[in-house]
Amino acid sequence: MNKGKDSLSSEAITRLHGVAIVVGDKSVSHRALILSAIAEGSTTINGLLHSADVHATLNALRDLGVKINILENGDVEVIGVGMHGLCQPKSQLDLGNAGTGVRLLMGLVGSQQISATFTGDESLSSRPMRRITEPLSQMGIQVSDDGRGLLPVTITGRSSPLPLSYNSPVASAQIKSAILLAGLNARGKTTVTEPAKSRDHTERMLAHFGVVVNTTTNTDGTYSAGVDGGAILQSNDIIVPRDPSSAAFLIVAALITQNSKITLPTIGMSPERIGLITTLQEMGGNIEVLNRREVGGEEVADITVSSSNLNGIDVPANRAPSMIDEYPILCVAAACASGSTLMQNIGELRHKEADRIATMAKGLMLAGVSVDETETSMCVHGTRAANNTHPIKGGFSISSEHDHRIAMSFLTLGCVSSDKIIVHGVSTIETSFPGFVNMMNSLGAKISSI
Numbered sequence: 001m002n003k004g005k006d007s008l009s010s011e012a013i014t015r016l017h018g019v020a021i022v023v024g025d026k027s028v029s030h031r032a033l034i035l036s037a038i039a040e041g042s043t044t045i046n047g048l049l050h051s052a053d054v055h056a057t058l059n060a061l062r063d064l065g066v067k068i069n070i071l072e073n074g075d076v077e078v079i080g081v082g083m084h085g086l087c088q089p090k091s092q093l094d095l096g097n098a099g100t101g102v103r104l105l106m107g108l109v110g111s112q113q114i115s116a117t118f119t120g121d122e123s124l125s126s127r128p129m130r131r132i133t134e135p136l137s138q139m140g141i142q143v144s145d146d147g148r149g150l151l152p153v154t155i156t157g158r159s160s161p162l163p164l165s166y167n168s169p170v171a172s173a174q175i176k177s178a179i180l181l182a183g184l185n186a187r188g189k190t191t192v193t194e195p196a197k198s199r200d201h202t203e204r205m206l207a208h209f210g211v212v213v214n215t216t217t218n219t220d221g222t223y224s225a226g227v228d229g230g231a232i233l234q235s236n237d238i239i240v241p242r243d244p245s246s247a248a249f250l251i252v253a254a255l256i257t258q259n260s261k262i263t264l265p266t267i268g269m270s271p272e273r274i275g276l277i278t279t280l281q282e283m284g285g286n287i288e289v290l291n292r293r294e295v296g297g298e299e300v301a302d303i304t305v306s307s308s309n310l311n312g313i314d315v316p317a318n319r320a321p322s323m324i325d326e327y328p329i330l331c332v333a334a335a336c337a338s339g340s341t342l343m344q345n346i347g348e349l350r351h352k353e354a355d356r357i358a359t360m361a362k363g364l365m366l367a368g369v370s371v372d373e374t375e376t377s378m379c380v381h382g383t384r385a386a387n388n389t390h391p392i393k394g395g396f397s398i399s400s401e402h403d404h405r406i407a408m409s410f411l412t413l414g415c416v417s418s419d420k421i422i423v424h425g426v427s428t429i430e431t432s433f434p435g436f437v438n439m440m441n442s443l444g445a446k447i448s449s450i
Helices: 026-037 052-063 099-110 130-138 173-183 201-208 244-256 275-282 317-322 324-335 347-351 356-366 404-416 427-431 436-443
Strands: 007-011 017-019 042-046 067-070 076-079 115-119 142-144 153-156 165-167 189-194 213-217 223-228 261-268 286-295 298-306 340-343 370-373 378-381 396-399 421-424 446-449
Touching: 007 404, 017 436, 026 042, 026 052, 026 076, 026 099, 026 173, 026 201, 026 244, 052 067, 052 099, 052 427, 099 115, 099 130, 099 153, 099 173, 130 142, 130 153, 130 173, 173 189, 173 201, 173 223, 201 213, 201 223, 244 261, 244 275, 244 286, 244 298, 244 324, 244 404, 244 436, 275 286, 275 317, 275 324, 317 324, 324 340, 324 347, 324 356, 324 378, 324 404, 347 356, 356 370, 356 378, 356 396, 356 404, 404 421, 404 427, 404 436, 404 446, 436 446
Parallel strands: 017 261, 165 189, 396 421
Antiparallel strands: 007 421, 007 446, 042 076, 067 076, 115 153, 142 153, 189 223, 213 223, 261 298, 286 298, 340 378, 370 378
């Protein structure tokens, strides 16, 4: 690969200032498309994230026979086919880098009398799929993989899967959602119990389409969500909130860059998505959450962030499910804090687009930051000195391993480094946050192609 065409540099700046309109929520966007596709009638989606990942799901649904129109104003119209209306695809469904898309669609196809083969790019093809396919097979759905639990995976569905009561070994919205989607056509009640509550966008959106979802937080702290088979979804227009996982990079950039103040309107504030904001506030971050309200069944608020002197903390282990995608950028905040920040119960990070624990530790150490890691934890020793400076070394390059969140994290760190930080493998930023570089630069960052 010619790294020059897939590389960016980021250098120190004096401040970030302004208003940033963050892109639509990726998790909600995937689910909005999928549930609209099996609803009765037409649904208009406002604020859909137009990224590579979401469009991979959109195109796969088109291949399954769903008519989807992208309107001139960016809204998306989905003509639902009902619970039994999906068609046999004529070719393999290529989901690119979309982990949410491929796993949720496996559950959806599992509840239909069709067969589909799922493929993806090199990164997605290295990610484990049996955490999804094993419970689906318990529902009588036929599964064939490459022999290692990786893509390509062929799902041969059935119009009436067996109901399932499944105890998930991890708190994962993708596992939960795939099983619930398959359970919509099951002959009875399908329930998923997870060790802690993962993000609940699927439960919220199913209710938005008129499906009764039974949810319970059990006395032992576990969480259960269940649906009865035979559900019918009724079309219902959707407004997608702005993505808190994307906003995370702007929030941390403003916190660690002196003289900064930015405002982020209409950010999604689902309780299962705001673990990072809570953590940063506990570290001393000046983050104001204003004008809380509800949009399309999702909680949103306007956020104002000002530069702050952060202090290291022990992040509660049970908070991990609510911020699992935000640990890479939390590592950046921790590097610029005073004292150490301990992050536990994060073994899931080793199974993302890259091994996020190993890759973040490698880059931080290149920046002069001390990091301890185990299989399921990290401890970042902050560099903030008594005069409130944080001597982050620059002058190095790092591969993101084609992980969009790692790429954006090190570009954020470059805003306060002594010399440029160069990040290779940045094209995947488009999978989740198209326009990230332009937005950062409009606020005062200095990120450029090399």
